[in-house]
Amino acid sequence: xxxxxxxxxxxxxxxxxxxxxxxxxxxxxxQVFYYKPTxxxxxxxxxxxxxxxxxxxxxxLLFNAIDQNAFKEIKEAYNxxxxxxQRDYLNQAERKYEKLINEKVSKHFNQxxxxxxxxxxxxxxxxxxxxxxxxLSLFKRSKEKKEEILVLxxxxxxxxxxxxxxxxxxxxxxxxxxxxxxxxxxxSKLSAPTCIECHNFLKKLGQDKGxxxxxxxxxxxxxxxDYLDELRFLKxxxxxxxxxxxxxxxxxxxxxxxxxxxxxxICANHxxxxxxxxxxxxxxxxxxxxxxxxxxxxxxxxxxxxxxVFLPINGLGNDDLEESKKPQMKQILETLVQEEPNTTLLVxxxxxxxxxxxLNKELKNKLNILKLNDCDDSFKNFKNIEDCFSQKDxxxxxxxxxxxxxxxxxxxxxxxxxxxxxxxxxxxRKFLQAF
Numbered sequence: 001x002x003x004x005x006x007x008x009x010x011x012x013x014x015x016x017x018x019x020x021x022x023x024x025x026x027x028x029x030x031q032v033f034y035y036k037p038t039x040x041x042x043x044x045x046x047x048x049x050x051x052x053x054x055x056x057x058x059x060x061l062l063f064n065a066i067d068q069n070a071f072k073e074i075k076e077a078y079n080x081x082x083x084x085x086q087r088d089y090l091n092q093a094e095r096k097y098e099k100l101i102n103e104k105v106s107k108h109f110n111q112x113x114x115x116x117x118x119x120x121x122x123x124x125x126x127x128x129x130x131x132x133x134x135x136l137s138l139f140k141r142s143k144e145k146k147e148e149i150l151v152l153x154x155x156x157x158x159x160x161x162x163x164x165x166x167x168x169x170x171x172x173x174x175x176x177x178x179x180x181x182x183x184x185x186x187x188s189k190l191s192a193p194t195c196i197e198c199h200n201f202l203k204k205l206g207q208d209k210g211x212x213x214x215x216x217x218x219x220x221x222x223x224x225x226d227y228l229d230e231l232r233f234l235k236x237x238x239x240x241x242x243x244x245x246x247x248x249x250x251x252x253x254x255x256x257x258x259x260x261x262x263x264x265x266i267c268a269n270h271x272x273x274x275x276x277x278x279x280x281x282x283x284x285x286x287x288x289x290x291x292x293x294x295x296x297x298x299x300x301x302x303x304x305x306x307x308x309v310f311l312p313i314n315g316l317g318n319d320d321l322e323e324s325k326k327p328q329m330k331q332i333l334e335t336l337v338q339e340e341p342n343t344t345l346l347v348x349x350x351x352x353x354x355x356x357x358x359l360n361k362e363l364k365n366k367l368n369i370l371k372l373n374d375c376d377d378s379f380k381n382f383k384n385i386e387d388c389f390s391q392k393d394x395x396x397x398x399x400x401x402x403x404x405x406x407x408x409x410x411x412x413x414x415x416x417x418x419x420x421x422x423x424x425x426x427x428x429r430k431f432l433q434a435f
Contacts, residue, residue, distance in 0.1 A: 031176065031179050031180070032179070032180040032182070033179070033180075033181065033182070034182045034183075034184070035168070035169050035181050035182065035183050035186070036183075036184070036186075039057060039164075039168075040160065040164050041058055041152065041160075041163065041164060041167065042152060042153050043151055043152045043153045045057070045058045046058060046135060046136045046137070046138075046152065047133060047134070047135040047136075048133070048134050048135075049132060049133060049134065050074075050075070050078045050132070050134060053071065053074065053075070053134055054071055058136075058167065059134070059136075061167045061168065061171045061172065062101070062105065062136065062167065062171065064171055064172070064173050065104055065105055065170075065171040066097065066100040066101060066104045066105060067097070067100055070097060073093060073096075074093055074097070074129065074134070077089045077090055077092065077093035077129065078090070078129075081131070090129040090130075090131075091129075093129055094127060094128060094129040097127050098125075098126065098127040101125050101127050101136075102124065102125070105125060105171075106122075106123065106124050106125050108170075109123055109125075109166060110122045110123055112166070112170070112201065112204075112205060113162055113166075113201075120142055120143055121140055121141060121142040121143070122140075122141055123138060123139070123140055123141075123150075124138075124139050124141050125137065125138055125139075126139060137149065138150045138152060156194075157190055157191065157194065158190060158191065158193075158194035158197060158198070161186075161187075161190060161194070161198065162198075162201070169181070170205075175209075175211070177209060177210035177211065178210055178211075179211050179212070180211075180212045180213075180214060181211060181212070181213050181214070182214045182215075182216075183213060183214070183215045183216070184215075184216050185216060185217055185218070186215070186217075187215075187217055187219050187222050188217070188218070188219060190219070190221075192221040195219055195221035195222045196221060196222075196224075198222070199222050199223075199224055200224075202215075203224075203227075207416060207420070216234070225309050225311075226292050226295070226296060226309075226310075227292075227415070228288065228311070228312065229285055229288065229289055229408070229411075229412045229415070230412070277307045277308065277309050278307060278308050278309070278344070279309050279311065279343070279344070280308055280309065280310050280311070280344050280345075280346055280370075281310075281311050281312075281313050281336060281343060281344065281345045281346065282310050282311070282312055282313070282345075282346045283312070283313060283346070283347060283348065283352075284312055284313075285312045285408055285411070285412075286385075286407065286408060286411045287310075287312065287346070287384075287385045288310050288311070288312035289408075289411035289412050289414060289415050290385050290388075290411060290414070290427075291310045291346075291385065292310050292415055293411075293414055293415035293418045293419075294418075294427070295308060295310070296415065296418075296419055297418050297419060297422055300419055300422075301422070313332065313336065313345075329352075329355060329356065329359060330359045330362070330363075333345075333356065333359055333360060333363060333367055334363065336367060337363065337366045337367060342368065343366075343367050343368065344367070344368040344369075344370055345367055345368070345369055345370065346370045346371075346372065347369060347370070347371055348371070348372070348383055348384040348385075349371045349372060349373050349382070349383040349384070350383055350384065353369075353371055356369055357369050372384065372385065372387070372388075386399045388427045389425065389426070389427045390425075390426040390427065392426060393425045393426055393427055396425070397410050397411070397414065397425070398410060
């Protein structure tokens with residue numbers, strides 16, 4: 001029998017009556033949980049005694065990642081060592097678990113930390129079972145066989161943040177594919193470069209493991225200008241009880257919050273936007289998603305930066321632009337001029353685009369109005385971004401139904417999927433070079 005949703009399954013198989021179904025659901029379905037490190041690990045946490053091993057929070061997480069029987073087998077090894085005075089029992093258990101740690105912990109620790117970059121060094125853990133102490137040591141080893149002993153308490157805040165995240169969360173038995181992890185202000189103490197690296201790390205981890213991270217923060221460095229569609233603003237309403245959630249746009253005539261934040265974001269995100277980057281405003285979030293997707297794909301394939309940052313302004317009005325709506329459009333253009341000198345606005349080659357050009361003349365051409373069909377001769381018949389897609393792409397992405405609630409979600413997902421599968425769409429990409 002086919003089921004369309006989980007409610008249908010539970011109707012036929014109530015959890016209280018079917019223990020095996022309950023076990024299956026709990027083992028396969030993702031969970032929503034709040035991540036807050038119970039402890040920031042110190043050097044001494046990586047050491048314990050045989051008697052205190054089962055009480056160690058760190059070793060519980062470590063053994064959860066490699067072998068649930070570790071506690072029992074290590075205890076048996078110590079019992080045999082005590083009874084027969086044979087060190088070989090400890091050596092045997094030590095070799096077994098050091099191998100497992102290297103295969104299941106060190107390997108993933110490096111893969112996730114370095115994001116598959118070809119670094120000249122790597123981190124490795126050494127596991128020791130001594131007569132009175134159980135310890136895990138951390139080494140930084142180079143490909144030239146050089147090594148450095150690392151004292152956890154002396155490492156950078158970014159590395160320690162990752163270390164805590166890896167063992168508190170990634171080694172946890174709770175984390176499964178399709179899980180939703182909520183993190184509240186987990187980055188306030190991190191430096192700007194570290195925040196950017198943390199964002200990239202969590203995004204890559206989420207894509208690889210099928211995990212969604214929902215993060216609340218006041219730290220503007222954690223935002224990425226290429227993924228503004230992922231941002232939501234929370235603002236307390238007048239009653240001080242509820243909050244409003246706004247999708248990110250750089251212009252909102254009824255609320256100055258996005259405009260204020262974008263200015264701070266541009267100033268703060270100096271690594272993403274530098275003096276050589278060109279700021280290009282686009283009409284809506286869908287256009288922003290398309291262009292950012294092709295930009296990121298171009299940079300990934302060419303191994304070079306385009307030095308372009310796209311920003312959405314939440315539309316210029318309906319296509320059948322009425323005369324009464326032109327003052328509102330003019331106000332939008334004036335706002336853009338005030339926000340950013342020498343602003344370039346990419347518009348469609350439709351009624352709104354022509355109206356923008358006329359209004360810009362009234363503003364003494366303070367804006368640089370750019371139409372897609374002006375970028376390159378091969379695009380002279382293109383009126384909007386959607387024309388860059390083939391007919392097959394338009395059907396697949398439901399581009400003709402831009403007003404649907406799912407459309408924006410499609411375009412946002414496209415940006416992530418396209419980097420993993422460049423052949424996903426047949427759209428033209430060379431127009432980015434014209435910008």
